[in-house]
Amino acid sequence: MILRYLAIAMVAAFAILPTALWATIGSFDPETATRAYTDTLQGAARDRSDAYFEGGYWLVLWGTIVAVLAEWILLRTGLSARFRDLGERITKRRWLVPALYAIPYVIVSTLIVLPWTIYTGFVREGHYGLMNLGFGAWLGEQAIGLGLGIIGMALFLLALFAVIRRSPKRWWLWGTGIIAAFFTIGIAIMPVFVSPLFNDYTPMEDGPLRDRILAMAEAHNVPADNVYVFDQSRQHDRISANVSGLFGTMRISLNDNLLERSTPEEVEAVMGHELGHYVLNHVLVLVVVLSLIMGLGLFVTAKLAPRILARHGEKWGVRDIGDPAAFPLLVAILTVYLMLMTPAQNSLVRIVESQADAFGLDAARQPDGFASIAMKLSEYRKIEPGALEELVFFDHPSGRTRVRMAMDWKAANVESPVMVVPPAPEAEPEG
Known part of the structure; x- marks a missing residue:
C-alpha cells in the first residue's frame, strides 16, 4: 500500500514538472540535444546569417573578376611597364628594380579596386551589423595595411624576380620556397x-578563468606564462581568440568580445580549441600544404x-617573364587558379579546424560551452548548409556540425549526461 502511494505521488510530481526540466531527465540523445541548440537561431536572425554567408559565395567569383580586371588595366594601359621604367631610371642595379616597381604597383592597384574594397569591407559589413568603425577609422586601418603591403611586396618581388632571372625554367620551384619562407616569417612577426598596429594588447586580469586557461596550456606543454586581451570590439562584435607566433613570439590572445559576450565555460571551450592548433602543429601543416598549393x-x-x-x-611593353612589368600577368593567372582551388583550400582548413574542435573538447571538457559558442559564431555563418555546400564553401565546420560533435562527445565522455535546454533568444527590437 505504501509503495502504491509513493508511485502515485511520483507520477503526480512528474506530471507537473516544467517541460525544460523534464527534458533533462532520462536518456540523452545527441540529435535531440543538437536540435535544441540549433533551434535557438530562427526567424530574422537566421535569415540574416544565411544571407550574409551565402552572399560570400558570390564574392569569391566577383572578387576574382575585379582582381583580374585590375591587373589587365595595369597591363593594357602600359602602367606596369611605366612602373618598371621608373625603377630603372632610379637605379642601375637590376636586382633592385622589382622592389622599386612594387611601390607604385601596390598603390595604383589598391586604388583601382578601392570601390570594391569599400563595398565588401565596409558597406556590406555595416549593412549586416558587423562593423563598429566609422568610415574614417576604417580607412585609416586600410592605410596601415597599404603601408605594410608595400613593404611586404617590395621584399617579395625582390626575391621572386631574383630566382626568375637565375632559373628561368624552374623559377616556380624556388618561388614555392620563397612563399613558404614568407608565410613563416609573417606568422612569426x-x-x-x-x-599591435590595429589593437591594444593588455595582460588578462588575474582570476579563476585566466588560471584555468594557463592550466590547460601547461597540461599540454604550451609554453605560455600569460594571456593577452585585445580590444577588437572597436572594429566589430565577433568573437575571436588565437595562439599565434613562432620562434619565441608565441602568445595566447583573446578579444574583449569573447570575455564580454561569453560565459567562463564558453571561453574555456574556445581556448581549448585554440591550444589545439598549437599542440597539433597546425601552423606548420598549413604552411606546408598551402605552400604546395x-x-x-x-x-x-x-x-x-x-x-x-x-x-x-x-x-603591353613587357619584355619577358623576368621583367617586373610581367607581374600583373602572374597575379591574374594565380588569382583564377586560387579561385578554382577554393574547395581544396577550404577543405584543408576545415579539417584542421575540426581536429582543433576535437582537441578542445578533450582539453576543456565543456561540451555545452562549446555548443553555445558555436551558436554565437553562427550569427554570421550559415548554421545548416547542405553537404556539398559545406564541402565547397566552408573553411570551418558549420554550426550544426560543431554542435553535433559536442553532443556526441558529451554522450561518450560525460557520466549520466543530461540535455541542456538553451534559453530562447531575446526578441529583436522593431524598426
Missing part, C-alpha cells in the same frame, strides 16, 4: 609587430605566362 599555381603560371607574353607582351 604577426603577434609582436603587426597585430601555391607551388602548383606557380607551375601553372610558369607554363601559361610565356605563351601569353609571346602574343601580347610587345603591346
Whole structure:
C-alpha cells in the first residue's frame, strides 16, 4: 500500500514538472540535444546569417573578376611597364628594380579596386551589423595595411624576380620556397609587430578563468606564462581568440568580445580549441600544404605566362617573364587558379579546424560551452548548409556540425549526461 502511494505521488510530481526540466531527465540523445541548440537561431536572425554567408559565395567569383580586371588595366594601359621604367631610371642595379616597381604597383592597384574594397569591407559589413568603425577609422586601418603591403611586396618581388632571372625554367620551384619562407616569417612577426598596429594588447586580469586557461596550456606543454586581451570590439562584435607566433613570439590572445559576450565555460571551450592548433602543429601543416598549393599555381603560371607574353607582351611593353612589368600577368593567372582551388583550400582548413574542435573538447571538457559558442559564431555563418555546400564553401565546420560533435562527445565522455535546454533568444527590437 505504501509503495502504491509513493508511485502515485511520483507520477503526480512528474506530471507537473516544467517541460525544460523534464527534458533533462532520462536518456540523452545527441540529435535531440543538437536540435535544441540549433533551434535557438530562427526567424530574422537566421535569415540574416544565411544571407550574409551565402552572399560570400558570390564574392569569391566577383572578387576574382575585379582582381583580374585590375591587373589587365595595369597591363593594357602600359602602367606596369611605366612602373618598371621608373625603377630603372632610379637605379642601375637590376636586382633592385622589382622592389622599386612594387611601390607604385601596390598603390595604383589598391586604388583601382578601392570601390570594391569599400563595398565588401565596409558597406556590406555595416549593412549586416558587423562593423563598429566609422568610415574614417576604417580607412585609416586600410592605410596601415597599404603601408605594410608595400613593404611586404617590395621584399617579395625582390626575391621572386631574383630566382626568375637565375632559373628561368624552374623559377616556380624556388618561388614555392620563397612563399613558404614568407608565410613563416609573417606568422612569426604577426603577434609582436603587426597585430599591435590595429589593437591594444593588455595582460588578462588575474582570476579563476585566466588560471584555468594557463592550466590547460601547461597540461599540454604550451609554453605560455600569460594571456593577452585585445580590444577588437572597436572594429566589430565577433568573437575571436588565437595562439599565434613562432620562434619565441608565441602568445595566447583573446578579444574583449569573447570575455564580454561569453560565459567562463564558453571561453574555456574556445581556448581549448585554440591550444589545439598549437599542440597539433597546425601552423606548420598549413604552411606546408598551402605552400604546395601555391607551388602548383606557380607551375601553372610558369607554363601559361610565356605563351601569353609571346602574343601580347610587345603591346603591353613587357619584355619577358623576368621583367617586373610581367607581374600583373602572374597575379591574374594565380588569382583564377586560387579561385578554382577554393574547395581544396577550404577543405584543408576545415579539417584542421575540426581536429582543433576535437582537441578542445578533450582539453576543456565543456561540451555545452562549446555548443553555445558555436551558436554565437553562427550569427554570421550559415548554421545548416547542405553537404556539398559545406564541402565547397566552408573553411570551418558549420554550426550544426560543431554542435553535433559536442553532443556526441558529451554522450561518450560525460557520466549520466543530461540535455541542456538553451534559453530562447531575446526578441529583436522593431524598426
